[in-house]
Amino acid sequence: MKGRDPLRVGLVIGQLTRGGAEGQVAQLAVRLDRARFEPRVYVLSQAVSPWGEWLQTRGVQVTVVDAHAGVRGWQLARAVRRDEIRLLHSWLYLANPFAAIAAIACRIPLIASARNCKVQGLLSRWGNAVAFRVAGGIVANSHDVARYIEREYRAPVVRVRVIPNGIDTKKFYPPAARSLESPLIVTAGRLVEQKNHALFLEAAAMVRRHRPNARFAIAGEGPLRATLERLAVELGIEGAVQLLGERGDVDELFRQAHVFWLTSRWEGMPNVVLEAMASALPVIVTDVEGCREILADSAAGIVVPPGDAEAFSRHTLRLLSSPEEYRRAAHAARERAEQFSIENMVARMEELYDEVSGR
Numbered sequence: 001m002k003g004r005d006p007l008r009v010g011l012v013i014g015q016l017t018r019g020g021a022e023g024q025v026a027q028l029a030v031r032l033d034r035a036r037f038e039p040r041v042y043v044l045s046q047a048v049s050p051w052g053e054w055l056q057t058r059g060v061q062v063t064v065v066d067a068h069a070g071v072r073g074w075q076l077a078r079a080v081r082r083d084e085i086r087l088l089h090s091w092l093y094l095a096n097p098f099a100a101i102a103a104i105a106c107r108i109p110l111i112a113s114a115r116n117c118k119v120q121g122l123l124s125r126w127g128n129a130v131a132f133r134v135a136g137g138i139v140a141n142s143h144d145v146a147r148y149i150e151r152e153y154r155a156p157v158v159r160v161r162v163i164p165n166g167i168d169t170k171k172f173y174p175p176a177a178r179s180l181e182s183p184l185i186v187t188a189g190r191l192v193e194q195k196n197h198a199l200f201l202e203a204a205a206m207v208r209r210h211r212p213n214a215r216f217a218i219a220g221e222g223p224l225r226a227t228l229e230r231l232a233v234e235l236g237i238e239g240a241v242q243l244l245g246e247r248g249d250v251d252e253l254f255r256q257a258h259v260f261w262l263t264s265r266w267e268g269m270p271n272v273v274l275e276a277m278a279s280a281l282p283v284i285v286t287d288v289e290g291c292r293e294i295l296a297d298s299a300a301g302i303v304v305p306p307g308d309a310e311a312f313s314r315h316t317l318r319l320l321s322s323p324e325e326y327r328r329a330a331h332a333a334r335e336r337a338e339q340f341s342i343e344n345m346v347a348r349m350e351e352l353y354d355e356v357s358g359r
Contacts, residue, residue: 006038007357010085012076012102014094015047016055016062018246019190020271021091021115024165024345026051029060031346037353040083042076044095050248065098073101081106087357089113089139089349090131093120097127100134109136109356114155116268117148117289118194129153136356139163139349142269144289161352164293166345167274169338174280174330175255183258183320184215186281188250188272191222191243196286198231199263199309205235206313211320215240217257219247254279258326259316264288265306277301278337282329284315294340300333 011029016022029039041055041062052062063083067075080088080102089111090099096112103110112128112135120128132138132155139161140146146162149155185204189195197218204216218228218241225243232238247253250272254260260276262285269290276283277294283301285291286308295301304311319326353359 004359006034006036007353007359008038008040008084008086009353010040010042010080010083010088011091012042012044012088012095012099013091014044016041016043016049016051017047018050018248020165021113022051023271025091026055027166027168027342028346028349029055030058031342033350036350040085042079044072044076044098073098074105077102077105080108087111087353089353091115093118093124093128096131096135097124100127100131104134109358111135111137111139111352111356113139113141114145114149114153114268115141117145117266125153129155132156132159135159137161137352139352140268141165142290142293144293145268148289161348163345163348163352164340165269165271165274166342167271167278167337167340168342169278172251172254172275172278172337174334178258178330180258180320180323180326182213182215183211184217184256185259185261185316186217186219186253186257186276187261187263188219188247188253189262189264190220191218191224191228193224194265194267195220196263196265196307197224197228199286199307199312200261201228201231201235201237201241202309203261203263203312203316204241205237206309207316208237208240210313210317214320215242217242217244217253219244219250219253221246250275251279254281257281259284259319261312261316262286262288262291263312267291269294273301274337274340277333280330280334282319282326282333284312295336298332298336299329300336301329 090096091113112131260281260283267288286306302315
């Protein structure tokens with residue numbers, strides 16, 4: 001690489017609000033080796049807070065391309081050509097088709113991404129299938145997601161690279177000690193159907209019957225807030241559950257907590273599970289994409305059938321009643337999470353950028 005100018009890379013995403021993919025883009029952009037890469041971020045909407053400001057204060061240029069969907073790809077191409085981008089990397093199903101248009105128009109290589117196993121509409125499915133065909137590389141954040149796009153989109157197997165999410169293990173770290181006397185069970189994620197917080201509340205009510213001092217918290221905001229508030233009242237646990245809204249200090253919340261639950265209906269590789277594990281939280285998760293891959297054969301957590309509130313309750317009560325088992329799970333959680341460091345993710349992305357760009 002010595003003597004070469006840094007490769008100018010364009011990272012394309014739909015928004016820079018709080019979320020797993022958005023955080024991964026931001027962390028990657030600021031950590032890329034500046035001797036080899038010069039990142040620019042392109043956002044396909046006006047939703048740029050909080051990560052947009054965070055990136056700009058760290059010297060990463062953020063460009064909003066908020067045109068009508070029919071011309072958005074061409075507007076992106078204009079910005080990419082102006083900035084002399086040499087490689088595009090799109091994130092999430094929304095961004096892939098528009099980035100493909102820009103990459104073709106500018107005659108530069110594309111890396112597309114798939115980060116969950118969500119069923120798309122017909123137009124999106126067609127656009128992503130095209131993007132996967134023209135991409136020189138495709139990043140999937142778990143083997144489940146890789147199999148999904150190979151099956152549903154006929155993504156070329158030889159171009160798919162599984163690069164798991166990376167987490168900041170310096171930001172997410174364990175507290176000095178935890179007492180199980182007044183346990184706090186938490187989750188974090190948007191209040192939408194995918195996350196199935198209704199199951200969280202049903203399981204919470206079951207735990208309370210045996211541990212009346214147990215407390216529960218949900219970090220996140222979304223359209224189902226009022227529905228969940230009503231359900232908490234119906235279950236008689238409104239005084240034990242906090243809907244915290246969007247939080248910028250989830251790391252602090254995890255250090256105050258004792259167990260993490262993921263009740264999702266589908267995922268890709270849930271970043272929040274890794275963050276909880278890095279905070280030495282035992283995790284109980286539904287058997288959705290990426291979760292078994294995260295836990296592997298670790299004692300860090302338990303995978304339960306989707307929709308099974310009783311399983312969440314039963315395994316949580318067992319953990320809380322055995323300090324020795326709890327300590328083993330907490331230690332295993334931190335140990336396993338360290339294998340998913342942000343540094344590992346960045347290094348693998350850099351290798352892929354060199355490969356696809358032909359450097």
